[in-house]
Amino acid sequence: MAHDTPGNPHTDLIAVSPELQRVREVAFAALHLEPGQCILDAGCGGDEAARLLAARLGGTGEVVWLDYHAEDLTCLPYPGGRFDAVHCERVLQTLGDPGAAIAELARVTRPGGRLCLVDTDWESVAVDGLPAHLVAAVRHHLLATVVGRHLDMGRTLRRRLLRAGLPEVTAVPVALYFADPKSAATVLPMLNPAIPPDAGLVPPDLRDDWFGALSEAGSRGDFLATITMWVATAVV
Numbered sequence: 001m002a003h004d005t006p007g008n009p010h011t012d013l014i015a016v017s018p019e020l021q022r023v024r025e026v027a028f029a030a031l032h033l034e035p036g037q038c039i040l041d042a043g044c045g046g047d048e049a050a051r052l053l054a055a056r057l058g059g060t061g062e063v064v065w066l067d068y069h070a071e072d073l074t075c076l077p078y079p080g081g082r083f084d085a086v087h088c089e090r091v092l093q094t095l096g097d098p099g100a101a102i103a104e105l106a107r108v109t110r111p112g113g114r115l116c117l118v119d120t121d122w123e124s125v126a127v128d129g130l131p132a133h134l135v136a137a138v139r140h141h142l143l144a145t146v147v148g149r150h151l152d153m154g155r156t157l158r159r160r161l162l163r164a165g166l167p168e169v170t171a172v173p174v175a176l177y178f179a180d181p182k183s184a185a186t187v188l189p190m191l192n193p194a195i196p197p198d199a200g201l202v203p204p205d206l207r208d209d210w211f212g213a214l215s216e217a218g219s220r221g222d223f224l225a226t227i228t229m230w231v232a233t234a235v236v
């Protein structure tokens, strides 16, 4: 495996969620990986996905993983067609110009290779087992203030690939399901009491009520949360 930039030191709980592994299974299947291929994991965070990809290549290929580039994802230091496939998970939701990044990721994918984008539809978050007024207030706060710039990125990936002029576009929604607050907190940060109040994920005046209600629902065993992620793929 080759690493082109220092890893992001941020510990990403999401990356190790078993539910997210189901999303990755869909993405890796869509990449049509074959031994000996050269794969780019763009915006990798840590090396989690890169190691899984490398294992799929049977030790004969190459996985290049990069995180924050000064040049941005809109100016990658690779010649056109450098990679057999490109994987980019939960990155576009944070970018100012995702269309430019998609064009650049397509540029470095060889003709006939696959570009697979994975992202979250934050507006699809739903929970049950908590008081409705708390859910409404926290959900509104989250969507209005906290998560990245493109809350709808997941469900827009298909349209973005089509508008980039790429052929053979497919899109698969994967609903993540959590039956207890602790596992849900790995993916849904507003359910994580360990995240400090100054992160602003929960309205300060509701914080005690919110985490108290979560704890009670966890004890009762009737908590439920879902969120939909999308895996969209094109042949370049």
Ligand SMILES: C[S@@+](CC[C@H](N)C(=O)[O-])C[C@H]1O[C@@H](n2cnc3c(N)ncnc32)[C@H](O)[C@@H]1O
Residues within 6 Å of the ligand: 008, 012, 014, 015, 042, 043, 044, 045, 046, 048, 049, 066, 067, 068, 069, 072, 073, 088, 089, 090, 091, 094, 095
């Ligand atoms: C939510 S994390 C996802 C990490 C990883 N892809 C995963 O799914 O576990 C988003 C990552 O995108 C990276 N990122 C954001 N903007 C980027 C850019 N312009 N170029 C490269 N990486 C970027 C961040 O540093 C962060 O590691």
